Amino acid sequence: MSIEIFPIHGIPEIAPGDDLAAIILRGLAASDLSLIDRDVVVVTHKVVSKAEGRIEAAVDDAEYRRLAEREARAILRRRGDLIIAQTEHGFICANAGVDRSNVPDGHAVLLPIDSDRSAHGIRVKLERATGATVAVVVTDTFGRPWRRGLVDVAIGVSGLPAILDLRGSPDAHNRTMDVTEIAVVDEIAAAADLVMGKADAIPAAVVRGIDLIGDGRATDLIRPPEEDMFR
């Protein structure tokens, strides 16, 4: 089984109220792509947030900082203008997900209020329009402790398990693996970013060949505080 990842071209600048699923469908057509069963449509939250109107004025650094603090449920660390914060969803990331890149001047984009629900809404519309059974992953670009560079991760999921639980499966030596929960939707998010590119304005991709169906949520990925050694 191999996997293919296709960029979805032709998605224009998104404005509040736009029907993102319809726009993705037009992008698929412009990219000569037809959705088939088990395709995973990966879309960066930035266009989801814009379509949902989650964009606010932030004319200067101070306003931007206030927005980030407002979106934070808890602040783990501060350094200069950067905060590492927990969002209302429970994700921990820089500036509570408030971001000014790829956003019209003087504005900042926030995370969708319920990014799992956003993924679900897009999925329902894509399925109705195409007849295919697909999954949708909404992504953001997160930094990590200890490792330089950003990677895309899932902040919204519909139609897939978030985590593949291999605990109790035998390994190749027929021994039971103790701890093997794979964050498969984060791996899908990272894979899709390989064709999206930050500067290229390609905010969506199709990942084909993932042989999974499930009803996970991105919030399944949040490590409970009592299990977390780095808060």
Add this chain to the structure above:
Amino acid sequence: MSIEIFPIHGIPEIAPGDDLAAIILRGLAASDLSLIDRDVVVVTHKVVSKAEGRIEAAVDDAEYRRLAEREARAILRRRGDLIIAQTEHGFICANAGVDRSNVPDGHAVLLPIDSDRSAHGIRVKLERATGATVAVVVTDTFGRPWRRGLVDVAIGVSGLPAILDLRGSPDAHNRTMDVTEIAVVDEIAAAADLVMGKADAIPAAVVRGIDLIGDGRATDLIRPPEEDMFR
């Protein structure tokens, strides 16, 4: 530009002294794959470590724990039998990378001593045998603070940049992006894991369509302690 990811089948259990590049080439042939320019061959460190003899007896939990502590340069956290430790390379991960899954009973596998050099050695042999200019990424499976589930990351690289530095590039609004260093080899590692699977004994994959050439090292990914807020 799309990306394809192919599993490399037919790689047997690896023993110390095995010529891993030769075994990968046989696996490629068995999988009906021929390497072409810019292919990225991704291989889990477990087979690299076994080929390099980085496997030791660990008959019980106490011996396993001693091995992990011996491989650690520094210990960040302890919880029960688990340590979160920095390895000699500088990577921070569970049990300093010492692992007992997919390893013969009574043994544990350590990380390669210099996993960037391991990647380079495999790459040189693959290039000599095929005439193609390829890259090699050696991976391990790491947990993350704050997010449940494991993802594959790069611990060895040859022939690629580790990080794609987009700082200073214009975004889609023609504004300069402040902080956009993408950990592209970690995204490649995560993508390849989608076809590898922990239980399936598929320890290598080809990622095709990555349009990058560079001379990065996985140690480029290590965040300097003075920039790190979570040690």
